[in-house]
Structures are given as structure tokens and as C-alpha cells.
Amino acid sequence: MFDNLSDKLESVFRKLRGQGRLTEEDVSEALREVRLVLLEADVNFKVVKDFVAAVRERALGQEVLKSLTPAQQVIKIVRDELARLMGEGVDNRLDLTARPPVPIMLCGLQGSGKTTTCGKLALSLRRDKRNPLLVPADVYRPAAIDQLKTLGRQLGVTVYESMPGQDPVRICEDARRYAELNGFDTLILDTAGRLHIDDELMGELDRIKASLKPREILFVADAMTGQDAVNVAQSFNERLDVTGIILTKLDGDARGGAALSIRAVTGKPIKFVGMGEKLDALDVFHADRMAQRILGMGDVLTLIEKAEAAIDKENAAEMEKRLRKEGFTLENFRDQLQSIKKMGSMESILKMIPGAGKQMKQVKDMQLPDKELKKIEAIISSMTPQERRDHRILNGSRRMRIAKGSGTTVHDINVLIKRFSEAQKMMKKMQKLGPKGMKNLMRG
Numbered sequence: 001m002f003d004n005l006s007d008k009l010e011s012v013f014r015k016l017r018g019q020g021r022l023t024e025e026d027v028s029e030a031l032r033e034v035r036l037v038l039l040e041a042d043v044n045f046k047v048v049k050d051f052v053a054a055v056r057e058r059a060l061g062q063e064v065l066k067s068l069t070p071a072q073q074v075i076k077i078v079r080d081e082l083a084r085l086m087g088e089g090v091d092n093r094l095d096l097t098a099r100p101p102v103p104i105m106l107c108g109l110q111g112s113g114k115t116t117t118c119g120k121l122a123l124s125l126r127r128d129k130r131n132p133l134l135v136p137a138d139v140y141r142p143a144a145i146d147q148l149k150t151l152g153r154q155l156g157v158t159v160y161e162s163m164p165g166q167d168p169v170r171i172c173e174d175a176r177r178y179a180e181l182n183g184f185d186t187l188i189l190d191t192a193g194r195l196h197i198d199d200e201l202m203g204e205l206d207r208i209k210a211s212l213k214p215r216e217i218l219f220v221a222d223a224m225t226g227q228d229a230v231n232v233a234q235s236f237n238e239r240l241d242v243t244g245i246i247l248t249k250l251d252g253d254a255r256g257g258a259a260l261s262i263r264a265v266t267g268k269p270i271k272f273v274g275m276g277e278k279l280d281a282l283d284v285f286h287a288d289r290m291a292q293r294i295l296g297m298g299d300v301l302t303l304i305e306k307a308e309a310a311i312d313k314e315n316a317a318e319m320e321k322r323l324r325k326e327g328f329t330l331e332n333f334r335d336q337l338q339s340i341k342k343m344g345s346m347e348s349i350l351k352m353i354p355g356a357g358k359q360m361k362q363v364k365d366m367q368l369p370d371k372e373l374k375k376i377e378a379i380i381s382s383m384t385p386q387e388r389r390d391h392r393i394l395n396g397s398r399r400m401r402i403a404k405g406s407g408t409t410v411h412d413i414n415v416l417i418k419r420f421s422e423a424q425k426m427m428k429k430m431q432k433l434g435p436k437g438m439k440n441l442m443r444g
């Protein structure tokens with residue numbers, strides 16, 4: 001995500017940091033470069049102009065240039081302004097306060113990820129203990145109805161039965177009645193998409209809006225289409241007065257132009273971002289965290305939230321009990337790996353750690369990411385439970401059997417066991433030291 005943009009901004013700021021004291025001319029030069037970087041990233045022209053003007057005004061303030069760390073101050077101003085641009089401090093939670101069933105309408109062009117996002121949203125609402133009903137109101141593309149039904153089955157969320165060719169407004173009204181009778185508290189309306197905006201489509205969306213009075217009208221925008229996405233968002237907004245934006249495919253967006261312009265151009269908040277094809281890849285949008293990520297400062301808060309979601313509390317307590325009883329074994333090591341995997345790819349996790357982004361290239365060379373994790377899991381899974389509890393019984397012939405079973409080599413297994421026994425020794429030492437000793441160790 002934002003790789004190009006981050007790399008280029010990083011090199012502008014590296015130059016600035018290398019200079020110690022800064023003159024007005026240094027700052028102006030850096031801002032000229034920032035301006036070019038943003039234009040290359042396909043950020044809206046007027047947005048860039050206002051942004052650079054705002055940063056310049058604050059950066060040339062006397063206190064900044066006279067401070068001991070002027071470059072740091074300038075970077076902080078850029079961070080703040082980026083966050084403001086994307087809507088920092090704006091309430092981006094869904095408004096679901098109406099009498100149930102609360103209708104949420106998703107709209108956007110074909111291919112933007114609308115149907116997938118309906119599924120993601122249903123999953124997210126379910127996690128918040130709501131009971132959503134998915135409503136397929138795209139009657140022109142029968143495949144869209146099937147796609148939503150498949151998603152519903154995968155998620156265990158009910159999909160309202162509609163027929164191709166039925167009037168979409170009628171479908172939505174019937175679905176609302178069905179939800180009232182059957183205890184669904186939220187309606188997720190998957191409306192029709194087209195390749196381009198046309199009047200007929202807008203008319204239909206208008207009619208659904210008038211009849212259902214959705215609490216939220218969310219425009220789904222494909223981040224990878226840059227300024228096109230922003231222009232289309234603006235047209236939808238002018239006609240429908242949307243309540244928010246969901247930016248999809250941010251995982252594949254190296255430039256960031258849509259993410260940085262869409263809020264400023266439409267005046268509407270980005271509420272969620274799609275970070276992958278999987279159904280749990282929908283994140284609540286936080287402008288400040290996104291600004292940090294763009295500047296390679298990591299995103300520790302999101303990392304912690306992901307960890308909490310992946311390792312549910314019961315599991316964590318259970319794990320702790322097992323560790324105390326059995327010690328650190330290959331068996332519980334494998335369970336921990338699985339929790340890590342639930343958080344997403346190794347690469348996406350590392351990017352959220354401050355400073356780690358820059359070291360990503362080295363990490364890639366080490367081959368630490370997902371391939372390595374899979375290998376370790378395969379090896380441990382090919383062991384008997386007894387071997388997992390006590391790796392000391394792993395003689396040559398057992399190692400050969402495991403290599404065969406896991407599609408790896410005896411060398412792979414030797415390396416894993418060696419690393420694991422070092423980790424185990426470390427754990428034992430730490431347990432002996434206790435919390436107080438640990439603190440001393442850290443200080444030393």
C-alpha cells in the first residue's frame with residue numbers, strides 16, 4: 001500500500017534531515033518536491049495546492065526554523081496536514097441509531113468491489129453483534145445475485161431471495177418487510193452498478209433512496225483508479241448526497257491519489273477501507289493512522305487491534321495455562337504461529353511497526369515471510385503428538401519421516417529444531433528471572 005508515495009516522500013525528508021539548520025529556501029525546495037510527489041501520486045491538483053500552502057504557512061513560522069530539530073518539525077507538520085486532509089477528527093462510525101431494520105445502501109460502479117464489500121460489511125456488523133440481511137438489488141446482472149448468495153453462504157448471513165428482472169425498489173421494500181418479520185436489524189442493499197454513470201441508474205438509486213430512506217448511503221470507490229474514482233464519487237455525491245465512502249483495493253494502491261483527495265473533494269468521510277479480497281479485509285478508516293503509514297512511521301494501534309481480534313481472550317488464557325503446565329513446546333509454538341497468520345501476511349504486519357518499513361527489503365531477503373511460516377507449520381504438523389511435546393526424541397529416522405511427510409528436507413528440520421531449542425532455553429531463562437528480573441535485564 002502506498003509504496004511509491006512513501007518511498008518518494010521518504011527521500012525528500014532524508015535530504016531535509018541531513019541539513020541540520022534549515023533556511024526558508026531549504027523548506028521551499030522540499031515543498032516543491034513534495035508537490036511534485038503528490039501530483040505524480042495522482043492527487044487532485046487543487047488539493048495539492050491547498051495542502052502545500054497550508055504546510056508552507058506553518059513550516060515557515062519562526063518557531064519551526066529556530067527549533068533544535070527543524071526537519072522533524074516540518075515532517076510533523078506534513079503528518080498533521082495529511083491527517084487533516086483525510087479527515088482527522090471526523091466521526092467515521094456508521095450511524096445505525098434508527099429503528100430497526102436500519103437500511104445501509106451501497107452504490108458505485110461495476111467492478112469497484114461493491115458486492116464483495118457488502119459481504120465484508122455484513123461480517124463486520126455480525127462481529128458487532130448485529131443481525132444483518134443482505135439484499136441483492138442488482139437485477140440486471142444475474143451473476144451479481146449469485147455472487148451475493150455465495151458470499152452469504154460463506155459467512156452464514158441470510159441473503160434475501162430476489163429474482164432477476166424484479167423492480168429493485170420493490171425488492172428493497174419487500175426485503176424490509178421480511179426483515180421486520182424475521183428479526184433482522186440491518187439491511188445491506190447491494191445496488192446495481194454500471195460501467196459508467198448514466199441517468200437511468202441514478203434515477204433508480206434515487207427511487208431506492210426515497211423509498212427506503214437509508215441511514216447510510218456509502219459510495220464504494222476503487223482506490224486503484226485514482227482521480228477517476230474521485231470524479232465518480234463527486235457525481236454520485238451531487239446526485240445522492242452520500243453519507244460516506246468506502247475505499248476498496250487500497251492493498252494494491254501504490255500511489256494513494258484517491259485516498260488523499262476523495263475526502264477533500266467530496267467533503268464526505270472515508271468510513272472503511274478494503275485491504276484485500278478476503279472477507280475480513282475491511283478496516284475502519286483512521287486518518288491519523290493512515291498519515292503515519294504513508295510517512296513510514298508505522299501503525300501500532302491497528303497492529304494491536306488486529307492482535308486482539310486474532311487471539312481471542314479465551315484462547316490467550318488457555319495458552320498461558322498450557323505454557324505454565326507443559327512449558328514451551330513445538331505444539332504450542334504451532335498454535336502461536338496460527339494466531340500470527342490470522343493477523344494477515346507477515347509483510348503487512350511488519351509494515352505497521354515503526355521503522356520496520358524501511359527494513360522490509362532485508363526481511364524479504366531473509367525469506368521470513370509467509371512461505372517460511374507455512375514450512376514450519378507443515379513440519380510441526382507431520383510430527384506425532386509425542387514428538388511435538390518433546391523434540392529431544394527426534395532421531396535421524398524420525399527426522400527423515402517428518403521431512404517426507406512435510407515435503408521438506410532433513411536440513412530444514414535440523415534448522416527449525418535448533419532455532420526452537422534456543423528459543424526454549426530463552427523462555428526458561430525468562431521464566432526463572434520472573435517479571436522483576438526481566439525489567440532489570442531490559443535496563444541492562
Ligand code: GDP
Pocket residue numbers: 108109110111112113114115116117193248249250251252273274275276277281
Ligand atoms: P462489484 O462489481 O462492484 O460488485 O465488484 P466485486 O465485488 O465483484 O469485486 C470486483 C473484484 O475486486 C473482485 O475480484 C474482488 O475480489 C476484488 N476486490 C474487492 N475488494 C477488494 C479489495 O479491497 N482488495 C483487493 N485486492 N481486491 C478487492
